[in-house]
Amino acid sequence: GDSVTQMEGPVTLSEEAFLTINCTYTATGYPSLFWYVQYPGEGLQLLLKATKADDKGSNKGFEATYRKETTSFHLEKGSVQVSDSAVYFCALINTDKLIFGTGTRLQVFP
């Protein structure tokens, strides 16, 4: 069945460092891909999405490109802030099912 695999955390970075969180997927057909963010004590919020191959989703300085050839949707940010500390979930929608990865905790220190 369809699945999403994320790199395990926590990812620990200093402020202004470059961030990459890896995400790969397995799915038949043409899934839509998403990144959600969960701040402490809150629910998940949609961060960005891409609905077809080579689409780039971007929001708040984060971006991810839908790569069908490598079945990947890696999240990147050029310069992280302490306020970016959260858990990030990669997800896909295929045949009307939403499937989440296990989440990657990001900790950013000043």
Place this chain on the structure above:
Amino acid sequence: DSGVTQTPKHLITATGQRVTLRCSPRSGDLSVYWYQQSLDQGLQFLIQYYNGEERAKGNILERFSAQQFPDLHSELNLSSLELGDSALYFCASSSTGGLRGSPLHFGNGTRLTVT
């Protein structure tokens, strides 16, 4: 603020008991989804309701049930509770019945602790 309200925020109860979790969707949203988030299982989809009718079922145990009322709020009932049911339970809402049509908006969750 997502506009999705979940109550209570925290719930502590004993094994064997029954609890009810409540969710009010965003104004205008017709779909309500329930998810369970635990450390070992990640985010698991439990069940979806659309305009009062059950639309999709995920990994929901037989001890769990849900319903959506005419005013579109939803309740998740958990009975014969076990220690392993301790988790964060999230509700999410969307304006359509299908997932591709509109994004999900999540509440802040109810943390259930079973002792």
